[in-house]
Amino acid sequence: MTIDWIAFIAEGIRMATPLVFAALAALICNRAGMFNMGVEGMILCSALGAVIFAHYGGSVWIGLLGGIIIGLATGMFIAFASLTGKADLYLTCIAFNLMATGGTVFVMYLLTGEKSTTSGAFRSYQIPVVDIPIIKDIPVLGRIISGQSLITYIAAAAVFFMWFFLKRTRIGLRIRAVGENPKAAESVGISVNKIGYISFAICGVLAGLSGAFMSMSWVTFFMKNMVNGRGYIGLSAQNMAKGEPVGSALASLLFGFTDALATTLQNQTNFPVEFLEMLPYLATIFAIIITSIIAINKRRRIEQGAAK
Amino acid sequence: MAEVMRMQNITKIYPNGFVANKDITFAVGEHEIHALVGENGAGKTTLMKILFGMEAPQEGKIFINGKEEKIANPLDAIAKGVGMVHQHFMLVPSLTVAENVTLGAEPMKNGLFDFDGAVKATQEIADKYNFNVEALQKVRDLSVGQMQKVEILKALYKGARLLILDEPTAVLTPQETEELFEQLFKLRDSGVSIIFISHKLEEVMRICSKVTVLRHGRCMGSLDIEGLNEAAISKLMVGRDVVLKIDKEDPKPGKPVVEIKDLVKINSIGKNVLDGVDFTIHEGEVVGIAGVEGNGQTELSEVLAGLTGFTSGDVKLNGTSIKGKSVREIRDQGMAYIAEDRMVEGVAGDMSIKMNIVADRFTKPDFKKGLFMDAKKINDIADQYIKDFEILCDGREQPVRMLSGGNIQKVVVAREFTSGANFILACQPTRGIDVGTAEMIRKTIVRKSREEGTATLLISADLNEVLECSDRLLVMRKGKVVAAFPKANQVSEETLGEYMLGVKEMTQSEMEGLL
Ligand SMILES: Nc1ncnc2c1ncn2[C@@H]1O[C@H](COP(=O)(O)OP(=O)(O)O)[C@@H](O)[C@H]1O
Numbered sequence: 001m002t003i004d005w006i007a008f009i010a011e012g013i014r015m016a017t018p019l020v021f022a023a024l025a026a027l028i029c030n031r032a033g034m035f036n037m038g039v040e041g042m043i044l045c046s047a048l049g050a051v052i053f054a055h056y057g058g059s060v061w062i063g064l065l066g067g068i069i070i071g072l073a074t075g076m077f078i079a080f081a082s083l084t085g086k087a088d089l090y091l092t093c094i095a096f097n098l099m100a101t102g103g104t105v106f107v108m109y110l111l112t113g114e115k116s117t118t119s120g121a122f123r124s125y126q127i128p129v130v131d132i133p134i135i136k137d138i139p140v141l142g143r144i145i146s147g148q149s150l151i152t153y154i155a156a157a158a159v160f161f162m163w164f165f166l167k168r169t170r171i172g173l174r175i176r177a178v179g180e181n182p183k184a185a186e187s188v189g190i191s192v193n194k195i196g197y198i199s200f201a202i203c204g205v206l207a208g209l210s211g212a213f214m215s216m217s218w219v220t221f222f223m224k225n226m227v228n229g230r231g232y233i234g235l236s237a238q239n240m241a242k243g244e245p246v247g248s249a250l251a252s253l254l255f256g257f258t259d260a261l262a263t264t265l266q267n268q269t270n271f272p273v274e275f276l277e278m279l280p281y282l283a284t285i286f287a288i289i290i291t292s293i294i295a296i297n298k299r300r301r302i303e304q305g306a307a308k
Numbered sequence: 309m310a311e312v313m314r315m316q317n318i319t320k321i322y323p324n325g326f327v328a329n330k331d332i333t334f335a336v337g338e339h340e341i342h343a344l345v346g347e348n349g350a351g352k353t354t355l356m357k358i359l360f361g362m363e364a365p366q367e368g369k370i371f372i373n374g375k376e377e378k379i380a381n382p383l384d385a386i387a388k389g390v391g392m393v394h395q396h397f398m399l400v401p402s403l404t405v406a407e408n409v410t411l412g413a414e415p416m417k418n419g420l421f422d423f424d425g426a427v428k429a430t431q432e433i434a435d436k437y438n439f440n441v442e443a444l445q446k447v448r449d450l451s452v453g454q455m456q457k458v459e460i461l462k463a464l465y466k467g468a469r470l471l472i473l474d475e476p477t478a479v480l481t482p483q484e485t486e487e488l489f490e491q492l493f494k495l496r497d498s499g500v501s502i503i504f505i506s507h508k509l510e511e512v513m514r515i516c517s518k519v520t521v522l523r524h525g526r527c528m529g530s531l532d533i534e535g536l537n538e539a540a541i542s543k544l545m546v547g548r549d550v551v552l553k554i555d556k557e558d559p560k561p562g563k564p565v566v567e568i569k570d571l572v573k574i575n576s577i578g579k580n581v582l583d584g585v586d587f588t589i590h591e592g593e594v595v596g597i598a599g600v601e602g603n604g605q606t607e608l609s610e611v612l613a614g615l616t617g618f619t620s621g622d623v624k625l626n627g628t629s630i631k632g633k634s635v636r637e638i639r640d641q642g643m644a645y646i647a648e649d650r651m652v653e654g655v656a657g658d659m660s661i662k663m664n665i666v667a668d669r670f671t672k673p674d675f676k677k678g679l680f681m682d683a684k685k686i687n688d689i690a691d692q693y694i695k696d697f698e699i700l701c702d703g704r705e706q707p708v709r710m711l712s713g714g715n716i717q718k719v720v721v722a723r724e725f726t727s728g729a730n731f732i733l734a735c736q737p738t739r740g741i742d743v744g745t746a747e748m749i750r751k752t753i754v755r756k757s758r759e760e761g762t763a764t765l766l767i768s769a770d771l772n773e774v775l776e777c778s779d780r781l782l783v784m785r786k787g788k789v790v791a792a793f794p795k796a797n798q799v800s801e802e803t804l805g806e807y808m809l810g811v812k813e814m815t816q817s818e819m820e821g822l823l
């Protein structure tokens with residue numbers, strides 16, 4: 001049994017891509033004070049949206065745009081229900097995710113007559129892979145960094161943009177203020193609802209990119225429930241990093257690697273498949289427990305220090 | 309001296325019908341630190357919220373620099389040069405001082421937030437008035453005193469010429485208070501007028517040039533501080549509009565029921581909210597506690613009810629210490645509790661009248677039938693009390709939330725007065741309810757002490773109530789008992805006011821035998 005470690009690392013980065021977007025999508029809402037579990041369903045809808053747009057528009061780019069539009073639309077839907085309609089955000093998100101699971105299959109069936117995948121009925125489109133000149137010729141690094149999907153590079157850029165956006169722009173500052181103390185923001189004339197809508201819009205675009213990657217890069221068709229918890233994993237990744245973009249990306253990368261480990265072991269060894277498929281989720285639980293233990297210990301130290 | 313602000317004939321009635329301000333006229337001059345004083349609930353914050361555009365008055369006009377202005381919201385007020393530092397800070401802890409100060413009116417450069425510009429502008433104002441804060445510090449790392457400075461900076465950054473400070477010294481240490489006063493003088497000298505809200509008359513005497521006194525929503529007058537003394541102000545602040553009389557026989561105190569020994573409680577910010585409280589309540593007497601709110605009364609009631617613990621000392625109820633006991637255990641020892649905020653601690657609003665009435669006893673064997681509750685018995689009891697206490701409702705199944713304030717309180721007292729306890733802890737038992745219900749509650753408190761020998765501790769901000777219902781009367785200030793009187797109904801309002809506001813204080817030997 002030999003494992004191709006370089007391929008494994010490249011695969012890890014690839015698998016991390018939708019998680020990074022999911023994490024950033026959840027992050028922006030979280031920073032505005034909203035725990036948006038709906039990213040899961042938003043990504044699923046976008047994944048279907050991307051293949052439909054690509055098929056009928058006849059171009060991978062129209063597909064990418066379609067994914068983003070559906071992400072945006074679903075984000076606005078949740079925002080409207082919770083901000084304008086004052087519905088409970090958690091319940092809205094749970095209902096929305098359930099609706100997305102069933103709704104995507106229903107739409108798929110209407111358009112293709114299939115109930116599990118669009119692969120037979122729709123033409124498959126793939127977002128191009130980018131070979132970076134010079135770097136691609138560097139031995140090990142070339143195989144890892146070069147030759148990834150265009151969206152993977154966009155994900156890397158998005159992490160930086162998110163960091164910059166939160167730190168340096170006025171909207172970013174206001175999002176942070178609203179998320180932490182909406183009353184304080186309101187008292188200086190900032191509209192909490194407006195900030196909420198803006199956050200959901202950004203969240204929607206990111207979820208759209210995540211979905212487009214799933215159905216036009218990870219595989220080149222839509223299948224039932226293909227997101228399979230990646231939205232939730234992104235949610236916990238950003239939670240572990242306390243809403244910091246770079247930390248969230250690193251956590252996503254970690255989950256991406258466990259995902260890749262599962263695939264690699266599955267292809268190259270004869271480990272039980274069911275166990276391997278459990279790995280990413282098991283890793284998530286452990287990561288959450290460990291980060292929370294660290295946080296509790298830290299708080300305990302502070303309290304003991306203050307008591308003295 | 310020119311007037312920078314005038315509020316003319318302001319009347320404010322809250323949606324629940326409460327008249328918080330009645331025909332108040334209040335003006336502030338240039339270069340003035342103007343004190344706005346009055347007991348809790350007198351309407352000070354309401355009046356200031358109107359000036360800052362957070363509440364709309366039913367009647368009255370506001371003039372800024374002689375011109376009539378409509379102030380519809382805080383942004384309007386800020387635009388007209390009015391700034392307000394709220395009693396509860398409105399800050400974002402993880403952001404820097406500069407970001408907090410400029411939030412909502414951020415300086416921009418090339419389409420981005422100009423962080424350096426914000427830091428520079430903030431630091432400039434801070435340095436100008438000797439505010440000891442660094443613009444680059446995170447707000448969560450600041451002391452309470454510094455946070456208050458950030459709130460003042462927020463107002464100044466937005467160009468405030470009239471600064472409202474709502475009880476600014478309530479959260480400060482004496483040193484921080486000193487520092488604040490220096491800075492307020494500096495602000496005044498540079499042309500900012502200040503409205504200073506406080507209960508602490510020595511502060512008012514020290515830093516203000518004028519004082520306006522509110523009592524029960526009415527203005528009792530605006531006076532020059534010069535030539536005035538604390539006793540005169542306290543006389544205007546504390547008083548009864550209508551004197552209420554309750555006929556009662558002299559108490560016949562029996563054995564001690566509640567013994568409070570040197571009780572100390574230190575809160576989470578290290579303040580001694582109870583600082584050596586020491587007194588006893590006997591069978592058959594009503595002990596009243598008067599005092600400006602926020603002087604430890606709430607904490608005392610929470611400790612006695614078992615809602616919070618205490619730092620040192622001891623409390624015995626019927627001979628057994630309550631230290632470490634749960635609310636249920638203390639109730640089983642003989643306590644009944646009319647909580648200060650009935651909607652939070654008094655009732656479960658969404659549950660039925662019946663369930664609220666039996667909330668303290670449904671686990672007792674009497675109310676059980678095998679594994680289940682005895683529905684018939686519970687219904688009978690509920691119907692009985694609805695009748696006895698004249699609770700106006702559609703029936704025992706109606707959710708308590710749908711009742712009026714007075715009837716909600718009747719549900720609370722129906723439960724607490726019938727629990728069989730020999731100690732009743734009554735906190736603000738008639739706050740915000742109709743006169744009829746208030747009278748019923750007061751009379752019941754007195755009757756239970758005379759007929760059943762109940763020991764009662766009555767904590768109330770209503771002077772009529774403490775003076776008329778109580779037998780012995782204690783005054784609390786700064787977490788201590790500062791005065792004790794053997795017969796509450798012989799204490800004059802003036803005397804009481806002087807002790808409540810710290811003009812006078814009794815020595816331990818003067819209170820000997822009265823605790
Ligand atoms: N939103 C509200 N609705 C009804 N009553 C209120 C409201 N806000 C305050 N009150 C009542 O108005 C009275 C005056 O309150 P406030 O202005 O806060 O007094 P102060 O600041 O002098 O202590 C109090 O009795 C309070 O209970």
Ligand SMILES: [Mg+2]
Pocket residue numbers: 352353354395474
């Ligand atoms: Mg107030």
